[in-house]
Amino acid sequence: MAVSFAHIANAAVRARLRSRLLSVAATAQSLAALAALLNPDRVADAMGLFLVGVNGYSQFYALYVGVRLATAGLALLAAREGDQPILGDLAALSILAQPLGRFVAAFAIGLPQGLLFVVSGIELAVGLALIGLRPRGRFLSIRPSP
Template structure:
């Protein structure tokens, strides 16, 4: 009589859930960093914050949108039977490199740390879509 060791369920759903948790954590930490030191984060992104409107816009995008992405990813990870939530998370992630691609035609590709962030967003978003449960193409 042999006993098999319990293996972690390395299926698509489990992997997608883990990736969603990673996205939630990374987005939360990015929002926290932007909240605690907006000038340093803005400088790393090539931005110069001027006046109330500049800071307001920065907080809306780098704090508000990142926290919304984090909460959506966390909710999607908890509700694994609803693939649409993970798809929406992927779209939030992929919208950023898509916008940078549009900008690339006008002014060129981002450089340095922003190019690395773009690559991570692209990889995470496409991976979430690739790990979507099979047989649930247009289902909620």
């Protein structure tokens, strides 16, 4: 019975940590989207982008506002207690997509520099931590194993 209780307690701690990390990720994504919305030129400059014309700004808003807000919403849904683990997995994959894209680009043009390198490291750490804290069971499954 002690092993069962320890397993339940461990699962509860993991769930609480994952929920908090998802909430922090949602807040960070929302703030990044807000910064991009309020001052797109400054954010684009910090990311090494030069926005040109309607299409340039439209694409910037789609990625830096739209996708970030979608990731934030998904992370908030996943942070709710008792939700299906797949929502947190999808939020983690959404967060991990950015450093993955930068890793692929590194083969062609090199690693990101400065602040973007730090941001990429944080995204990688958060995404991997979310996967590591998921309830026991198969990755991207609807329910944890009993």
